[in-house]
Amino acid sequence: MSxxxxxxxxxxxxxxxxxxVESGYKxxxxxxxxxxxxxxxxxxxxGPIQLLGLASLVEKKDENWRVTDKEIDEFLEIxx
Numbered sequence: 001m002s003x004x005x006x007x008x009x010x011x012x013x014x015x016x017x018x019x020x021v022e023s024g025y026k027x028x029x030x031x032x033x034x035x036x037x038x039x040x041x042x043x044x045x046x047g048p049i050q051l052l053g054l055a056s057l058v059e060k061k062d063e064n065w066r067v068t069d070k071e072i073d074e075f076l077e078i079x080x
Contacts, residue, residue: 008049016048020055027051 006012020027025036027048034051036043041058045051057065067075 013048016052020048020052023055023059025055 017027020036024038025043026038028035028037032046034045034047036045036051036055041055043051043054043058045054
């Protein structure tokens with residue numbers, strides 16, 4: 001079976017918005033900043049795709065979303 005392919009693009013805005021709303025977030029856009037708020041978090045991003053990424057991060061990691069210095073170094077090695 002071949003792998004599926006998905007690229008972040010404008011056509012993912014509405015699906016990302018829908019997932020956020022279905023996950024209990026209230027969404028507003030103020031001064032071109034997208035804001036998602038639930039009973040625990042206020043998340044801000046440039047668009048719904050990034051907002052969904054933030055929501056995924058805090059749902060998985062909650063307040064422990066920060067990483068160690070070693071994990072930062074590993075990340076920096078990948079992006080160099």
